[in-house]
Amino acid sequence: MNKSKLALWNEIRVRSKRIETQMNPLTRKRTGSYYTDLTLTDVMMRELVQHLDKENIANYKFLEPCVGTGNFVFSYLKALDELFIDSSEFQKILANIYVADINQTALLEYKDMLTKFADAYWNIQLDDGYFDSHLSKGLLLNVSADTLKYIRLADSLSPDLARQRFDIIATNPPYKNLKAERSQYDNEDDYALDKEKYSSIAKLVKTHFKYSSDGVL
Numbered sequence: 103m104n105k106s107k108l109a110l111w112n113e114i115r116v117r118s119k120r121i122e123t124q125m126n127p128l129t130r131k132r133t134g135s136y137y138t139d140l141t142l143t144d145v146m147m148r149e150l151v152q153h154l155d156k157e158n159i160a161n162y163k164f165l166e167p168c169v170g171t172g173n174f175v176f177s178y179l180k181a182l183d184e185l186f187i188d189s190s191e192f193q194k195i196l197a198n199i200y201v202a203d204i205n206q207t208a209l210l211e212y213k214d215m216l217t218k219f220a221d222a223y224w225n226i227q228l229d230d231g232y233f234d235s236h237l238s239k240g241l242l243l244n245v246s247a248d249t250l251k252y253i254r255l256a257d258s259l260s261p262d263l264a265r266q267r268f269d270i271i272a273t274n275p276p277y278k279n280l281k282a283e284r285s286q287y288d289n290e291d292d293y294a295l296d297k298e299k300y301s302s303i304a305k306l307v308k309t310h311f312k313y314s315s316d317g318v319l
Contacts, residue, residue: 110222114215115140118171138274143177151181160194162269167241169201172212174272192224202238204246250302252310
């Protein structure tokens with residue numbers, strides 16, 4: 103890795119870690135947000151890439167449904183770059199990467215860092231149009247929204263994407279126990295708010311996800 107790429111990689115590491123450490127504890131609980139360090143995502147994505155069909159690698163559709171600041175995406179792209187794929191292929195690779203998250207602060211970091219990454223690695227410029235079609239602010243259900251509603255894949259991504267299948271899904275899923283425990287709250291209002299919200303979420307889940315409606319949601 104040359105000096106400019108190494109400097110950018112270190113910047114990604116520092117910025118993603120900062121977002122993690124500055125997150126409010128109650129927000130973390132409410133969203134189930136957990137950080138996966140680049141050291142781990144690097145190992146996982148290198149192992150994944152080893153099993154991909156190198157002749158078809160640019161055609162794989164990649165989804166990170168809980169992207170945060172993008173560690174899985176960046177490690178995936180770096181692992182592909184290490185294969186010495188022709189730089190012209192990365193325009194198509196980037197076009198096949200889709201992400202989602204409800205953490206708007208993290209998404210802003212992801213957009214900025216991916217823009218820098220594409221430019222530094224392959225001299226590819228990403229504009230707002232790219233992110234409008236490749237970034238979703240939540241899949242299926244946004245637990246942080248004031249008004250809860252089921253989000254269809256066709257509305258979150260696009261009708262065409264909803265009818266297709268992703269070849270790769272890489273993520274650290276949110277560890278979200280939909281149960282309000284009084285001991286974890288500093289005040290009664292937050293506790294009552296989440297207790298009512300989780301009850302509403304449970305009803306939505308039972309309506310739309312028949313295989314996820316038993317046991318602890």
